[in-house]
Amino acid sequence: MKIKTKLRLNSLISVAVITMMIISLALSFWVYERADRNVNLVLKMRNIAFERITLRDDYLLHREERAKIQWQAKTEALRELMETADERLSTAEDKALLQDVRKDFDATRSGFSAILEKHKRENRRSDMRFTFDEAELRLTDQLFLKAYALMDSLERLRETTERSAKMARNTWAFMVIFFMVGGGMVIAINSTNLNKILTKRLATLTDGIKVIGDGNLDYQIVTEDNDELADLACASNKMAAKLKQSHTSVKDLEQEIAKRQRAEEKLEKTNRVLSVLSQINQMVIRTHEQDKLFADVCRITIEYGKFRMAWIGLIDEHEHIVKPISWDGFEEGYLTKIKKISTDDIPEGRGSVGTAIRNKKLFYCNDLANDPIMAPWRDDALQRGYRSVISLPLILQHRVIGALTIYDADPFFFNEAENNMLNDVTDNINYALEMMEIEKKRDQAEKEIKLLNEKLEGRVVERTAELSARTADLERINKVFVDRELRMRELKARIAELEKK
Amino acid sequence: MIHFQAPRRFISLILIPAIAFITLTVNGCQQKPASPPEKITIAYATIFNPTLVHIALMKNYFKEEGLDATPQSHAFGKPALQAVIEGKADIATVGDTPIVFAVLGGKKINILTGIQTSNKNEAIVARQDRGIAKPSDLKGKKIGVTLGTTGHFFADSFLLAHGIDRKQVKIIDLKPDEMAAALATGKVDAVSTWHPIVTQLKKELGHNGIIFFGESLYTETFCVVASQEYVKKNPAVIKKVLRALVKAEAFVQQHPEESRRLVAEFLKTDKGILDEIWDIFTFRVTLDQALLVNLEDQTRWTIKHQLAPRRDMPNYLDFIYLDGLLAVKPEAVRIIR
Incomplete structure (x- = not known):
């Protein structure tokens, strides 16, 4: 049941209870009032009955007409009160007692009337000495007897009506106290129960929401009953489910973004390396000097590749070390401060440079901070922000002459694609x-040819002179000239051959 | 001042059954042997006056109070009282007149309680064909009465009230069961007796019968009596008897129709008669001042006419046992003490 409905129902019940209380109190008060009126009525009847007795005795003693008339008036008054009592008294006990009163009243009335009749019959004079004969005594005795009975009956009736009044008063007082205490208790119990239920329910709800708030979107708040709190719990559960769904979407999106970022980073890395490759390709066409080549390679690597540092070292065959020839980027004395890089298989030669040179293939280390092979250079490298390194052997005529070494600020920069490029x-x-x-x-060959040409030309000059001197001789010996011509041709062929080379 | 009677009652409603249950359970567990019922012989009159005794017998109220009651029936109260005096019964139901005669006869009896009053139970039934149309017509007539009974006193009061001297009528002692025949045969012209004989005679006489009541002349009181010796030895039994009668009183007040049926069944009489005259009776367990006045009134009558050996007024308080009723229903004791 909904809390709203419950509260409405509670209000209705409260109104009904209060109405019932008011009706009950009013009814009980009315009963009490009526019982009290009955008591007063019976007391009045008893008083009149007592007055009748007094008037009876007054008459029996003095036979005054006044006493008789008063007695008759009181009798009539008592009769009327009995009629009223007959209408008012409602309990069976009161009715029965009233019936006894009526019987005794009738008996006293008939008894006194008999005495009056007797006196009337005897027509006694007012100054006559009063005597009580046997018949009058008998009648008087019976009258007394009935008067006692009447007073007893009235006393019984008074007792019952007072008992009823007392009970009605007690009932009224009890109801007042009962409704006050009972109502208070009911309200207290109701409030306590309601508080207990709401506290428990709210605690469950709050705990559940806290659990959900802490990130456990799989948590389901237990839903009891079918009220607003249950609706709230259901709504919270649905919200958690939707949050979970949204969270999954965000996670997927984050993963996608990360993926794209990675792709972008990869692309950027590729682009960086590709730019280096492109620039170096262009540069090598234009460059004919080794030193410039090396310097440009380092410059381009830093400028276009955005690497931390690049350097080229060449092997000193005598010392078996690699001597830095050219570098660029954030070097900060690194190359002069580090231990000499050996080409031999010793700790100083087991870094990336030494290994690449010895193995004639690139060697890289993507985790400078932790890779043990980089231990000799680690601290200096880390101080300068180097996190990954690759060394590429430089080969000339199938012989490794040195290495190009590139450092990047990010660990794990070098991978297959970059390495290939x-x-x-x-x-x-x-x-x-x-x-x-x-x-x-x-x-060098050209110089040699030039030198040979010069030598040849000199020799030609010498020979020409000799020839001139000997032309005659030659002419004479035409055959000798022919041979010389043939010899020239052979030389020219050889020069052409050399030029070709 | 506020009295919290209702809560006390409410608590009593809960506590009393609970205590009763516990007591019964404990007693049941202990298997205490119940004391055997006390035997008592109750001499009762087969008339309507001792209705409360009839009801108590029919409803087993005596048995409920732990009494093994043996009913002993008598046609009217006087022989029932005689049974008690002779030790043939322990208690008896009897009207006030035989009690007065017994006391004045020196019998040591105690009135335990009054159980019924009426000022219209006694009447004079007369034959009109004997010239009786009004009370004064009784002069010179033969009137049958059961001497020493309420009928006797009523007849005397009636005659006195109507100025008829005792010497002007002839009183013939008749037992109640002899009256119908005496009237029918003309042995008597009228009888002074009580219900249901009055009703029966009226029916038998038909239009020839005439009834004279005297509401202002006499109020009979039917009582339960026992010998003083028995009362002294068995006060607990007396209380049980009175408790049973109080139960019967409550039953009669609450179930008058059922009471009439039970009494008619008990007395094997016509319920119609009881229905007809039921209202003239007041059935109440009480000891009131009116009883004293009544007894003294009748005592004056017996002394004046020398109907009994004793010539002085006894103190009837010595013949009324108050303690029993005071213990059982104190509010029913209304004698001025």
Whole structure:
């Protein structure tokens, strides 16, 4: 049942109870009033009966007409009061007693009337000495007897009516106290029960809401009854379910965002590396000097790759160490402060650079802070914000000459895609190095050819002189010239061959 | 001042049955043997006056009070009282006149309680064909009475009240069961007796019968009496008897119709007669001042006419046992003490 309905019902019951109380109190008060009136009526009857006795005795003693008339008047008054009592008295006991009173009243009236009749018959003179003969004594005795009986009956009636009045008064008092105490108790018990029920129900509801509020959206508040609190509990349960649904959506969204962020980060990383690759590709075409190449590689790596630091070191074959040649980014003395990086398989050579050089392939460490192989350089690296590192071997003519090492501020930066692109970067660098080497060799060859040409030209001059001197001789020996021509051709062919190389 | 009688009653309603239950249970557990019922012989009159005794017998109120009552029936109260005097019964139901004669005869009896009063139970039934149409016509007539009974006193009062000298009529002693025949045969012209004989005679005489009542002349009081010796030895039994009679009084007041049926059944009489005259009786367990006045009035009558051996007025308070009724129903004792 709804609390609203309950409260309305309670109000109705309260009104009904109060109405009943008022009616009961009014009724009991009316009964009490009526009983009290009955007592007064009976007392009045008793008083009149007593006055009748007094008047009777007055008459019997003095035979005064006045006493007789008064007695008759009182008799009539008593009769009228009996009529009134007959209407008012309601209990069977009172009715029975009133019947006795009536009988005794009639007996006294007939007894006294008999005496009056006797006196009338005898027509006594007023100054006659009064005597009581046997008949009169007998009648008087009977009259006395009935008067006693009448007084007894009236006394009984008084007792019963007073008892009724007392009971009515007690009932009224009891009802007043009962309704006050009982009503108070009922209100107290009702309030206590209501408080207890509401407290219990509200505690259940509050606890449930707290549990839900703490994040346990699977919690179901127990719903009792079918009232507003139960509705509230149901609503809370539904709200929790919807919250759970929304929470799942948010979680999914967060996961999606994280996924996208990761994708973006990955894309950014890829873009960074791709930019490095692109820039280095362009740069290597234009660059023909190794030092500039290395410097630009480091610069581009930092500028476009947004890495923390990049450096290129070359192997010192004599000392078996890697010497930094070029660097860029947040170096802050790192390369000079760190222990020398060995190319040998010793602790100082087991870092990323040494390992990459020895293994001729890239080596990376995505957790500088915790990877034990980076222990020799960890503190300095962490101080400078390096969290992950990759080293890529530089190979020239199938021989590792050094390494490009890149640091990033984020751990776990380097993965397969980035590493592959960085491998392409180093391939391009390697290619540039190779080309530089070829160019260097070609320059060297050109110089040699030039030198040879110069030597040849000198020799030609010498020979020409000799030839001129000997033209004659030659002409003479045409055949000798022909041979020389053939020899020239062979030289030219060889030069062409060298140029081709 | 407020009396909290209703709550006390309410508590009593709960407590009394509870205490009774516990008492019964405890007694039941202890299996205490109940005391055997006390034997008592009750001499009762087969007329309507001792209705309360009839009801108590019919409703087993004596048995409920722990009495093994043996009823002993008598045609009227005088022989019932005689049975008590002779020790043939323990208590008797009897009218006031035989009591007066017994006391004046020196019999040591006690009135335990009054059980009925009426001023219209006694009447004179006369034959009109004997010239009796009014009370004064009784002069010179033969009137049958049961001497020493209420009928005797009523007849005397009636005659006196109507100025008829005792010498102007002839009083013939008749037993109640002889009256109908005496009237029918003309042995008497009128009889002074009580109900239901009055009603029966009226029916038998039909239009020839005439009844004279005297409400102002006599109020009979029917009592329960026992010998003083018995009362002295058995006060507890007396209280039980009175309790049973108080129960009967309550029953009669609450169930008058059922009471009439029971009495008619008990007396094997016509209930119609009882229905007809029921209202003339007042059945009440009481000892009132009117009883004293009545006894003294009749005593003066017996002394004046030398109907009994004793010539002085006895103190009837010595012949009324108040303690029993005071213990059982004190408010019913209304004698001025």
